Amino acid sequence: MYLNSAWASLIAAARAEVRARWDEIDAIALQNHEKVLQAFQDAAVGEHHFAGSTGYAYGDAGRDALEEVFRSIFCTEAALVRPQIASGTHAITACLFGNLRPGDELLSLTGPPYDTLQQVIGTAGSSRGSLKAWGVRYRELPLNAERRIDRAAIPECIGPNTRMVMVQRSRGYSLRPSCSVAEIAQAVQAVKGIRSDILFFVDNCYGEFVETAEPTQVGVDLLAGSLIKNAGGGLAPSGGYIVGRKSAVTAAAEHLTAPGVGAKVGPMFHLNRTLFQGSFLAPHVVSEALKGAVLAANLFAHLGFEVHPAWDAPRADLVQAILLGSPEAVQAFCAGVQGASPVDHRARPTAAPMPGYEDKVIMAGGTFVQGSSIELSADAPMRPPYAVFLQGGLFKEHVILALQHVLLEFERMGIVQPPEVLSMYSD
Ligand SMILES: *Cc1c(COP(=O)(O)O)cnc(C)c1O
Numbered sequence: 001m002y003l004n005s006a007w008a009s010l011i012a013a014a015r016a017e018v019r020a021r022w023d024e025i026d027a028i029a030l031q032n033h034e035k036v037l038q039a040f041q042d043a044a045v046g047e048h049h050f051a052g053s054t055g056y057a058y059g060d061a062g063r064d065a066l067e068e069v070f071r072s073i074f075c076t077e078a079a080l081v082r083p084q085i086a087s088g089t090h091a092i093t094a095c096l097f098g099n100l101r102p103g104d105e106l107l108s109l110t111g112p113p114y115d116t117l118q119q120v121i122g123t124a125g126s127s128r129g130s131l132k133a134w135g136v137r138y139r140e141l142p143l144n145a146e147r148r149i150d151r152a153a154i155p156e157c158i159g160p161n162t163r164m165v166m167v168q169r170s171r172g173y174s175l176r177p178s179c180s181v182a183e184i185a186q187a188v189q190a191v192k193g194i195r196s197d198i199l200f201f202v203d204n205c206y207g208e209f210v211e212t213a214e215p216t217q218v219g220v221d222l223l224a225g226s227l228i229k230n231a232g233g234g235l236a237p238s239g240g241y242i243v244g245r246k247s248a249v250t251a252a253a254e255h256l257t258a259p260g261v262g263a264k265v266g267p268m269f270h271l272n273r274t275l276f277q278g279s280f281l282a283p284h285v286v287s288e289a290l291k292g293a294v295l296a297a298n299l300f301a302h303l304g305f306e307v308h309p310a311w312d313a314p315r316a317d318l319v320q321a322i323l324l325g326s327p328e329a330v331q332a333f334c335a336g337v338q339g340a341s342p343v344d345h346r347a348r349p350t351a352a353p354m355p356g357y358e359d360k361v362i363m364a365g366g367t368f369v370q371g372s373s374i375e376l377s378a379d380a381p382m383r384p385p386y387a388v389f390l391q392g393g394l395f396k397e398h399v400i401l402a403l404q405h406v407l408l409e410f411e412r413m414g415i416v417q418p419p420e421v422l423s424m425y426s427d
Helices: 005-017 019-042 061-074 088-099 115-121 151-157 181-194 246-256 272-302 327-339 396-412 418-425
Strands: 078-082 105-108 137-140 162-168 199-203 222-226 240-244 306-308 320-323 361-364 377-381 387-391
Touching (some): 005 019, 005 272, 005 396, 005 418, 019 061, 061 078, 061 272, 078 246, 088 199, 088 222, 088 246, 162 181, 181 199, 222 246, 272 306, 272 387, 272 396, 327 361, 327 387, 327 396
Parallel strands (some): 105 137, 105 162, 162 199, 199 222
Antiparallel strands (some): 222 240, 306 320, 320 387, 361 377
16 A cells, blocks of 8 residues: 555665664663663552552552652652643643742743643733733743753843743744753753742653653753653553652642642542553653654655754654645645554544644644554644644654655655655665
8 A cells, every 4th residue: 555666765765874863762762761660660560550549549559659650760859640631731731830829920941832831821812711811920031043042041031030930842833943951951050050949840742751861850840741742652541740849749739639639639540550551661662753753854854845853963852843835735744644544544634723722733643542642643733834743653664654655645746756756865
């Protein structure tokens, strides 16, 4: 179905060219896997932890052990890992509302945050529930000319009411580079050098296990992410996690449930084993997705498209942006990915309004877990410059098949032709 010889040989040539990058990715996965295995053993995870819990679920030992595993992986004082956290946005929202009070100021160091967070903060939409409507002020430091955190400008952005700074590690739906842990470490130093009591928060979505250290290992106080992205390893059917200083995690937990109750309630239903196993798989799954992203970057760059990041550039997240330049090409790309999916492969993705997003969004993802983007997915807000964001893939073979399918779709649409392609790798 997929194997057209011209496209298959193009992909084979791309694979050969990225081999050294794939080896580096394997080396990172090995280190992360060792860290995760150690965390399981230190927490003495046992079969008795796989039992489910219901109702209030006071004293769920499995939940405690799972949170101990996350605490250990992220090297923090505390962790909250819950299926009740409905998404990454929800986890981040609990961190913000739990730790900010009216009169406080939140400062973003990475320019405008991810689309859904703008309604949480109140810079978009008109929700009565936003931070802004509640009296929390917000300030944004644009990235510098190199599209990095503008460290030199941090001092003038911090005032007496600055309570929290936030950094988004991943690019989101933008073309800026993702923030490496080293870059985050420098920002932490810059902020803490001014006032050490400012809470440094990181949106870690798509960042887990991409590098050998996590931001909480370089001084970040509070960090959150989604379990249907990297940290759930493709198995988690729902959930999010929050790790960091005990007081800050407790404050987030009290927002999530209720003051005084916090993390002490929260049934795991029958999900403990799945969440343990997903986090155990996560470093490998992330490495497979990264290999797919590197391959896609190489392939589409050879086809003449602008890609971010370049295939041989360092990575701090899973996302591969490919500038396609037109809504039709975005549509064709997404149709190609959807057509190569194990679930709903006959669906034809179209751009539609999505809760939390200002622009229409097109999403391809024939995934086992709805909206899971650690499974192979491609999506794009329908706005110029019409870039598609490709991420995930539980194993690289699926990404390879999907890329072939995208190329066939592009050929059908007259966007690329196979013969011009074959000569690309010959010089
Ligand atoms: C995915 C993502 C989020 C949260 O999105 P959800 O769809 O709510 O899980 C937040 N920030 C970034 C950078 C993301 O990629």
